[in-house]
Structures are given as C-alpha cells and as structure tokens.
Amino acid sequence: MNKDEFRNIDICCRYDGSFYGMLSCIFESFEKREMPIQIKSDDFSMFRMKGIETNEEKAERILNAIPKKIGNEALKYLKLAYLANIEEKEIALIHFLKEGFKCGRKFIQLINTGWCPVKKVVTGALTNKYLEKIQKGVNLLTLDSQRFIQFVRFSEIDGALVSIIEPQNQVLPLISNHFVERYPNEKFLIYDKTHKTGLIYMDGEIRLEHIEEYQMPLLSEKEKDYQKLWKLFYNTVAIEERKNEKCRMNFMPKKYRKNMTEFM
C-alpha cells in the first residue's frame, strides 16, 4: 500500500464539538493513517462509535505544523471551515490537510486562485470533491458574516444594545471585532438563535457564551419611536418610479429580513 494512503475504517469517531476536539480527531487519523467513515459530535450514527478525547497537546501539534509546512493562510482557512456549515466537515478537513501537507506552500496559491484543479497539484476526484465542499462552505460563511455586519439590528434596552439573529453559519466570532470597534463604549448582546450562542460585550470585554434561550424584552416608548422613525425613513427614501424588487432581493435575500426592524 502507498504510504500516502489512509486505510478506510468503518468507525464513527465522536468528539465534543470543540475546535480542539476536532483537531484531536484529525490528529488521530493522521497518526494511525486511518480514515474513519464518519466524525461527529453527536450520538446519531449507524456505525460503531469510538470516543475521541480532546487532547490539547495533539491539537497544538497540528496548529503548529500548519503555518510551518503549508502557511498561515491555510490555518486561517481551517478555522473558518470549522465555523462554516459544511457537510462531513471533519472528513473534508482531513482531506484538506492531507493534500496541504503533500503540496506544501503551493497549496496557498491554490486556495487563492479558488482551487482551480490544475492536474499537477491536486490528484484524485474524491479529494477534489471535498476541497470544493470546503471552499463553498467557507465562501458562504464569509458572505454570511458580511451580510450580518450589514443587517444586524439593535434595540436599546436599559442602556444596552440587543439584537437577535438567525444565521445558518456561526458568524458571531467573525463579526465580533467589527462591532467592538464600532461601539467601543456601549454594552451589547447579539444572540444567535440558531446556535444558541450570545456575543456579549461589556466594560470593554468581549465573550461568547452558550445561552439556551433568550427573548427580546419589552421595548420602551423611546425605542419604539426610533424604530418607527427608521421605518418611516426606509419607506420614504424609495423612489416609486424605480421600483425593482428583483434587485432588492439580490442584495438582501428574504432569509436575512426576518429580524430586521424595517420588516417587522
């Protein structure tokens, strides 16, 4: 057997869902040269389960190797892929790293050109399939985070800014920096209803916290007035003669409108 090849095994590896946990699974796979059939963070699988303990030391070894052998951009990409909504993400990432370690620094250019599958670099249709999946997922995540920077809407409640969003990807870590810079002296909470996570900024400190449930408190009269003013502005600024629903839909798809003041 070619030593580059991993042996396929009919086992589902389970980890705790954390970034380091995922890296521990990847480490295990590289160490044993085994490709598990599934890697999951829940219990739903038809295959025999094998629990993988999160091991910080092993995870760090991967994190240290990537910038040295492939490059910093690959590391950034790995982190984005972890946050993105990708089918069989963990398996795809093993393929991603396997190919990356094989190509070395050339791999970065491959990322930058958008994986143009020039035959000399990437071999194998299967690998290519996974790489495309990752690329698509990461692109969607980046787009999603840009969209939420645009479309998050806050309400002022007892001096703090509160917002609820329902993104498909875990965008909070990607948008946090923008909002911290934008509101250095405010308190704010952005609650991600899909992933049950809250981004909390208070007294100059930012943190991400699991929050099982959160509902928007009652709005004050003053807050209601500002929301009315905004709706008034939004509806007035449109020019009737130029109406173009399709164009609006392109830039602001319906799925983002759910929690936006102007559509409530």
Added chain:
Amino acid sequence: MDIFEKLKILTDSAKYDVACTSSGVDRTSPKGEGIGTARSHGICHSFSSDGRCISLLKVLMSNECVYDCAYCQNRSSKDVKRATFTPKELADLTINFYKRNYIEGLFLSSGVIKSPNNTTELMIETIRILREEYKFYGYIHAKAIPGTGNGLVNELGLLVDRMSVNIELPSSQSLLSLAPDKSKESILKPMGFIKERLNESKELAVYKGVPKFVPAGQSTQMIVGASPETDFSIIKLSEGLYDKYKLKRVFYSAYTPIVESSRLPSLDTKPPLLRENRLYQADWLMRVYGFSAGEILNEDNPMLNPYIDPKCNWAVNNPEKFPIDVNYATHENLLRVPGIGILSAKKIISARKFGRLSFADLKKLGVVLKRAQYFIVCSGKTHENMRINQSRIINSLLSKAALERFLGFQQGVQVSVFDGFSGIERKENNLMALSGQL
C-alpha cells in the same frame, strides 16, 4: 412640527440625489473613545424597494430654498411644505440610528436658506455636535453649497469624510436653461478649491495630528435625461473631472420627472434607468479598467449601445485586438476581454503558474465563458474549436428580438433608442445598486 413629519419631508426631498456611499476611508476611534468606525469598502445597511443601497441617513438640513431650478422639487416657486432640522435634532437622530446599526453615518445636503453661508453654518453646527460632543467617528458626507465662502468650505471639509458639489447638468447651456441661478463657474469654483485643499492636506499628512481635509475625496452627480447631451459628451466630461479635479466618483442620476415644466421632459417620461446603468458601466471602464472616453465612444457614435454593455461593444468593434491567449496575455489585455473581470484576471495570472489553463479551468476561476469564449484562446485553441466572426458574436450575445432592434440601432435609428425594451432593462438593472457599495 414634530420630528416624524420633518424626517418625512426632508427625506422625501433628498432622495432624488442617488449617490449614497460610505466608501473611501478606513478609521477606528482612537483610544477607544466615542462611537463609530468607517470602512473603506463601505457598508450598505439596507436596500430600499427600488434596490438602491441605504448606507447613510440621507436628508436635507432644510428644503427651503432661495433658488428656482426647474428640475428641482424644492424650488422657491413651488408650493410645498417646508421644514428645517435644528442641528441638535439631526445629530441626535443620526447617533440613535447609528447605534442601532441602521446606518454608517450621515449624508447631509440642503436647500439654500437665506444665503449659502448661512446654510453651510447650520450644516457645520450639526456635524460639529456629532464630531465633538458625541465623538462620532462614523462616515459623514456633506454637500458643498455653491456660493459658500472658502473659509466655511474649509471648516466643513475638516469635519467630514467626503464632500461633493453637484454638477447638476452635463453642459453649461443646460444649466442656463434649467438652473438659471447656478452657473458652471459657481459649481467649478468650490470643486477647484476642494481639490487645492486636498493636495495641501496630503503634503501636510507627514506631520502627525494635522486634521485631514475630506479624507475620502470629493464626488459629484449629474442628472441624465433632463437635457439633450449625448453619452459621449457626458463621459468626456466625467473623464475631465477625474483628471482635472481628481474626483473619486461621478454619479449619474436618471432624471425622474417630479415637476412640470415646458423646459423639461413631460411628467409621464420613465426615468432612463438603462441609460444610467450603461453610463455607470462606461464610467467603471474608465476608472478601473483603464479605458479612455474616446475608446468607448466617439463623435460619430455618440450614444452607448443599449443592447450590449460597453465593454462587449468595444470588443466587438475592435476585432483586430482578439483573440488573445489567456496563457500568455498581459494583465491589461486580460482585463479588456468581456467576461473577465478584475478578480478573474488576477486569478488567471496566479493560476497559470501551475500549468496551462483550459476552458474548464477558466470556468472554475469565475470567467463568464458565455461572453469570453469569442475573444480568447487557450493554448492556441478556441472554445470547442468554433470559428469566430463578428456577426456570430452579436447573434449569440443577444436575444432574437433584441437583435432586430440592435441592427436598427447600428443603422442610426437613434431617436428613441432607450424606449420600449423593458425586458432587457430588468435584467441589467440588477447591477444598478452596485454603485452603492464599491
């Protein structure tokens, strides 16, 4: 009058000024004081039902005006309800909208109350409250009111990110007939002054702590379709403005009839949206792709073709420059191929280091083969070995109905070129709001 009514009146009278961008400057608040940032790519916070980007709170300080410009709904002779924000009111509204992530900042223009100086002073006071009292570091765009003294323009320029003087109409004859109170000189004078101050400010920028004068540069806007200028004279004018006055952007606003006047197109005229879109495309070619106005249009051929975009049109009319080989062509030449944009040109350059590119690879890189295939070869071969000639290209880029009209256009039937093809218009319109965020 309450704030609701004021906001309604002053938004309504500001909205026909189409430009609304928050681009051109990158800034975070120093030492984490106050509130706000600016991002050089600009951020659109919403899109109105006409598909335009809403990035800034775009309002007038006041819709009272001493001038009587024919095309303007705020002209002094018109009977409309008048309103004026107080500086404090408007500053509060801006900050509260900003906090809720509705906007990136303020776009402030105004009718002329009493005198240009008096109006500018009110605007300065509003922006001063924002900048000094609220320590607001978001984006502010202000209109320079023609006729304002240089001292005040300077003061305003030090507070805002971008300033613009509207050129209003693309020629001095049209100005004379439609906006008799404004002259070419009164518009170009402040524009020239802003340019001078920008230059000085750049030289001073080596010293730390010198406040910057309009860091995001100046822009302008002109109304298209209210007067008889050709597209060629319009883009020629823009080229001159970019060159001479170092403008960052020229915006084109399709004329929307809101007032009745014998000097203007009738009230049932549709705004020439497709023409506006074509002008933006031509403008983009000049700013980003390195085309000159003379390459896009000329005296004999003064109108942009409504059926194909200006880049395709140029390529079809310059067959001797094509096909080019994507594996060897220079960056500039790649950019001239319809279907290859800024991003895909860059990707081609870096991808071809790995090996020869094929048509399938190009597709993955984001090249629009539908258009590009007629102008490129990959290692000497055309796409699917097809033969290329001009009529074939035009045939395949246009629908059958459009083709018939296109042939008419080529033969010089230009009287009503921009009427009656709403089908194409819709398709092209999706690009329109792009002007907001780039």
